[in-house]
Amino acid sequence: MKVTIIGSGSWGTGLAQVLADNNVDVTIWGIDESQIDDIANNHLNSTFFPGVKLNPAIKATTDLATVTGSDIVLLSVPTIAIQSVCEQVAPYLDKKAIFVNTSKGFHPDTNARMSDVIRASVPADKLSSVVSLIGPSHAEEVVERLLTTITAVSQNEEDAKTIQRVFSNDYFRVYTGNDEIGAELGVALKNAIAVASGILAGIGYGDNTRAALITRGIAEVMRFGSAYGGKKETFMGLTGIGDLIVTATSRHSRNFQAGYEIGKANDAQIYWDTNKKTVEGVRTAKVVHELAKAKNIDMPIIEEVYKVLYEGKEPKQSAKDLMLRELKSE
Numbered sequence: 001m002k003v004t005i006i007g008s009g010s011w012g013t014g015l016a017q018v019l020a021d022n023n024v025d026v027t028i029w030g031i032d033e034s035q036i037d038d039i040a041n042n043h044l045n046s047t048f049f050p051g052v053k054l055n056p057a058i059k060a061t062t063d064l065a066t067v068t069g070s071d072i073v074l075l076s077v078p079t080i081a082i083q084s085v086c087e088q089v090a091p092y093l094d095k096k097a098i099f100v101n102t103s104k105g106f107h108p109d110t111n112a113r114m115s116d117v118i119r120a121s122v123p124a125d126k127l128s129s130v131v132s133l134i135g136p137s138h139a140e141e142v143v144e145r146l147l148t149t150i151t152a153v154s155q156n157e158e159d160a161k162t163i164q165r166v167f168s169n170d171y172f173r174v175y176t177g178n179d180e181i182g183a184e185l186g187v188a189l190k191n192a193i194a195v196a197s198g199i200l201a202g203i204g205y206g207d208n209t210r211a212a213l214i215t216r217g218i219a220e221v222m223r224f225g226s227a228y229g230g231k232k233e234t235f236m237g238l239t240g241i242g243d244l245i246v247t248a249t250s251r252h253s254r255n256f257q258a259g260y261e262i263g264k265a266n267d268a269q270i271y272w273d274t275n276k277k278t279v280e281g282v283r284t285a286k287v288v289h290e291l292a293k294a295k296n297i298d299m300p301i302i303e304e305v306y307k308v309l310y311e312g313k314e315p316k317q318s319a320k321d322l323m324l325r326e327l328k329s330e
């Protein structure tokens with residue numbers, strides 16, 4: 001089994017650690033020469049995990065020809081780059097490969113889900129199927145081999161089981177699932193709710209607020225996800241409430257961190273002026289704002305995140321407006 005990981009960022013490196021620990025032949029392909037050199041020769045990815053030793057069996061290269069012969073191609077670049085890396089990779093494949101998606105969000109122009117983007121970008125004779133490997137899983141913890149559970153979601157049960165088998169070990173437990181729509185919408189939307197969680201913490205609100213946010217947040221995710229074809233029970237699993245909990249509460253979350261800075265400043269401009277990290281929830285808030293309007297779905301929390309990010313609304317005013325909305329029963 002040969003696996004190529006596309007992207008030398010934090011999640012690609014974390015998943016390479018899992019595969020190398022499982023004695024799988026794994027190579028990371030990336031565009032940043034110094035990062036690739038660090039992984040290949042020092043067995044470190046100092047940009048993301050300073051001081052954390054990587055399994056020395058992980059190979060790394062900037063040569064895309066390494067993709068030839070791969071049984072599995074795992075994509076770990078931000079959602080904005082998924083289509084372009086698929087188009088770059090496909091010509092190098094000499095057989096059908098399982099494409100593993102790990103990105104959480106939507107296509108930058110079409111708002112399509114990631115599995116649909118991959119299916120549209122990889123020719124059928126190069127694609128066995130798409131499996132999304134998604135769930136509550138901060139790379140910073142996986143690379144340190146802290147116990148993690150995740151789901152391999154696919155329309156193709158056999159390929160989902162292959163990914164389950166290849167990745168599972170005593171610290172990384174993989175479940176399978178087939179609700180691609182529900183799972184991919186769950187992990188995308190939770191990022192926008194995590195931005196809200198960071199904002200509320202940055203303002204100075206406490207644990208009651210966070211519990212309210214998570215509870216009302218999953219209700220919103222479920223409302224949106226089922227309107228777009230997801231199964232209700234999926235939102236109660238790892239790709240729903242599980243991923244929302246970890247992202248809305250963890251110091252590792254870049255969505256939470258971005259929100260925190262915005263809340264502290266009571267202004268989103270600080271994010272637009274300074275952020276250099278991958279923060280998928282920011283664009284997701286815009287996509288959800290548009291898609292919710294199209295189907296008239298009530299999304300009060302994500303709508304306030306949208307207003308803070310894109311209309312200059314003060315976060316403190318947004319929090320008050322959420323509390324003073326028309327009173328409802330649960």
Ligand SMILES: NC(=O)C1=CN([C@@H]2O[C@H](COP(=O)(O)OP(=O)(O)OC[C@H]3O[C@@H](n4cnc5c(N)ncnc54)[C@H](OP(=O)(O)O)[C@@H]3O)[C@@H](O)[C@H]2O)C=CC1
Pocket residue numbers: 006007008009010011012030031032048076077078079081084085102103104105137138139140277278280
């Ligand atoms: N980090 C995590 O814990 C988890 C992340 N995810 C998801 O995984 C996806 C990737 O995130 P993550 O790894 O954290 O992001 P990072 O920012 O850590 O890494 C992204 C990597 O992709 C590279 N990249 C960007 N564009 C291209 C391109 N066009 N061609 C080749 N490489 C490219 C970047 O290179 P450069 O820096 O040189 O631009 C960088 O090495 C996101 O959708 C995220 O939501 C999911 C679960 C966990």
Ligand SMILES: O=C(CO)COP(=O)(O)O
Pocket residue numbers: 104135136137138139191194243246247252253254255256278279280
């Ligand atoms: O998706 C993640 C954990 O499951 C990573 O979250 P962040 O992108 O907010 O760091």
